[in-house]
Amino acid sequence: xxxxxxxxxxxxxxxxxxxxxxxxxxxxxxxxxxxxxxxxxxxxxxxxxxxxxxxxxxxxxxxxxxxxxxxxxxxxxxxxxxxxxxxxxxxxxxxxxxxxxxxxxxxxxxxxxxxxxxxxxxxxxxxxxxxxxxxxxxxxxxxxxxxxxxxxxxxxxxxxxxxxxxxxxxxxxxxxxxxxxxxxxxxxxxxxxxxxxxxxxxxxxxxxxxxxxxxxxxxxxxxxxxxxxxxxxxxxxxxxxxxxxxxxxxxxxxxxxxxxxxxxxxx
Amino acid sequence: xxxxxxxxxxxxxxxxxxxxxxxxxxxxxxxxxxxxxxxxxxxxxxxxxxxxxxxxxxxxxxxxxxxxxxxxxxxxxxxxxxxxxxxxxxxxxxxxxxxxxxxxxxxxxxxxxxxxxxxxxxxxxxxxxxxxxxxxxxxxxxxxxxxxxxxxxxxxxxxxxxxxxxxxxxxxxxxxxxxxxxxxxxxxxxxxxxxxxxxxxxxxxxxxxxxxxxxxxxxxxxxxxxxxxxxxxxxxxxxxxxxxxxxxxxxxxxxxxxxxxxxxxxx
Numbered sequence: 001x002x003x004x005x006x007x008x009x010x011x012x013x014x015x016x017x018x019x020x021x022x023x024x025x026x027x028x029x030x031x032x033x034x035x036x037x038x039x040x041x042x043x044x045x046x047x048x049x050x051x052x053x054x055x056x057x058x059x060x061x062x063x064x065x066x067x068x069x070x071x072x073x074x075x076x077x078x079x080x081x082x083x084x085x086x087x088x089x090x091x092x093x094x095x096x097x098x099x100x101x102x103x104x105x106x107x108x109x110x111x112x113x114x115x116x117x118x119x120x121x122x123x124x125x126x127x128x129x130x131x132x133x134x135x136x137x138x139x140x141x142x143x144x145x146x147x148x149x150x151x152x153x154x155x156x157x158x159x160x161x162x163x164x165x166x167x168x169x170x171x172x173x174x175x176x177x178x179x180x181x182x183x184x185x186x187x188x189x190x191x192x193x194x195x196x197x198x199x200x201x202x203x204x205x206x207x208x209x210x211x212x213x214x215x216x217x218x219x220x221x222x223x224x225x226x227x228x229x230x231x232x233x234x235x236x237x238x239x240x241x242x243x244x245x246x247x248x249x250x251x252x253x254x255x256x257x258x259x260x261x262x263x264x265x266x267x
Numbered sequence: 268x269x270x271x272x273x274x275x276x277x278x279x280x281x282x283x284x285x286x287x288x289x290x291x292x293x294x295x296x297x298x299x300x301x302x303x304x305x306x307x308x309x310x311x312x313x314x315x316x317x318x319x320x321x322x323x324x325x326x327x328x329x330x331x332x333x334x335x336x337x338x339x340x341x342x343x344x345x346x347x348x349x350x351x352x353x354x355x356x357x358x359x360x361x362x363x364x365x366x367x368x369x370x371x372x373x374x375x376x377x378x379x380x381x382x383x384x385x386x387x388x389x390x391x392x393x394x395x396x397x398x399x400x401x402x403x404x405x406x407x408x409x410x411x412x413x414x415x416x417x418x419x420x421x422x423x424x425x426x427x428x429x430x431x432x433x434x435x436x437x438x439x440x441x442x443x444x445x446x447x448x449x450x451x452x453x454x455x456x457x458x459x460x461x462x463x464x465x466x467x468x469x470x471x472x473x474x475x476x477x478x479x480x481x482x483x484x485x486x487x488x489x490x491x492x493x494x495x496x497x498x499x500x501x502x503x504x505x506x507x508x509x510x511x512x513x514x515x516x517x518x519x520x521x522x523x524x525x526x527x528x529x530x531x532x533x534x
Contacts, residue, residue, distance in 0.1 A: 188486075
């Protein structure tokens with residue numbers, strides 16, 4: 001349940017860790033079985049693709065769905081989060097990105113902390129995200145792309161997209177805060193982009209400041225990922241004039257008690 | 268200057284051939300040096316990206332630019348085209364797709380012959396395209412994706428995009444003829460998608476009926492490709508009510524004389 005020194009070093013250096021088949025096929029099946037339910041309930045927390053109107057993702061269902069409630073308490077996620085953040089943690093944001101076959105659209109390059117800092121009042125980038133693959137991720141279904149090491153240093157400059165107002169503009173294919181092309185080019189430099197791929201059950205754990213994005217899903221296979229963001233309890237959100245809905249940014253920094261029993265039985 | 272039996276068999280089976288570093292670095296440099304000129308002349312043949320308005324591609328400049336005029340006559344392209352089509356050939360269409368860094372947008376899945384048949388009156392799919400990489404192509408800058416073997420059988424069903432009228436709608440990121448998601452899924456089946464990658468100078472040679480597309484360019488590196496389509500002279504275009512401009516579909520099926528001297532000295 002704890003990361004090794006080598007993994008800690010790798011995370012510090014690169015800003016991410018890839019953990020192949022971190023969850024079993026049976027666990028994945030259990031989680032996937034909940035998708036029709038959570039994607040089927042229309043609410044403001046359900047985001048649709050521009051144009052096609054099909055599901056792009058859903059937020060905050062760890063509060064209502066017992067299987068996802070059990071997931072976010074898994075010691076396999078909570079304990080490494082506590083270890084990396086050196087503090088108790090709570091779920092700041094939970095979402096399931098559908099990225100459906102041939103439909104799921106681009107996520108432009110961004111840093112999560114830009115949104116959480118400016119929109120939600122998160123003081124420091126002491127948060128991280130577990131991205132759990134519910135489908136196999138390959139080069140064609142829109143894998144998450146990252147710039148290794150980009151969590152170091154200052155936040156990348158952004159252009160504020162004209163007309164982007166309200167929280168909905170923080171969730172669409174044309175993001176409210178757009179990293180400038182020249183900034184991205186400078187950050188990547190002669191370095192690389194990486195896109196970890198692997199079977200369903202694999203986990204991509206990444207820093208709240210790492211530059212990341214993803215291409216559209218060009219394949220006939222879904223690329224559904226469950227993204228659980230843990231924040232340090234001592235890094236709870238400050239007051240902001242217009243807070244986003246609770247399903248996008250929790251204002252209840254109650255330390256999570258991890259489930260030592262390593263199963264996904266409903267909480 | 269001729270393809271081997273093995274290459275002929277591979278092309279017949281898969282619908283494409285990948286020829287790494289088919290042109291030298293010096294030749295690539297010579298061709299790239301012309302890009303500012305051909306992308307800098309505003310004309311109906313210059314297509315811009317939706318939204319950003321930057322160059323998406325330019326058509327037909329093999330008629331005006333002496334270096335590209337020399338390129339389309341290269342024996343390295345003309346002779347394999349004659350061999351595969353078993354006939355004299357002419358240039359049906361010539362374009363340079365810019366796919367600029369962080370800007371170049373998606374090309375949805377499509378079959379070229381659908382457009383050439385319906386828009387231009389091309390009788391049979393006896394045409395093929397040489398895609399010459401002017402930049403290194405990797406998994407992040409929007410590589411051309413193909414479905415091996417999809418040139419066999421019937422043309423895939425398409426939906427006609429509502430409101431798509433006129434030739435411009437055949438060139439944008441939202442194509443006039445869209446392959447239905449279920450058709451694509453059925454065509455790919457349990458099979459694969461491939462995206463050949465390689466250094467500048469490499470060539471991807473593909474059948475006019477193969478299903479292909481490409482994701483946006485998510486990287487800070489351009490992905491410029493020169494696409495030369497040869498048609499069999501005995502497969503010249505039939506009359507159509509509203510022919511597209513000559514820079515999109517040539518109506519002069521004059522057999523090309525290949526240049527045996529293997530250089531790109533201006534014609």
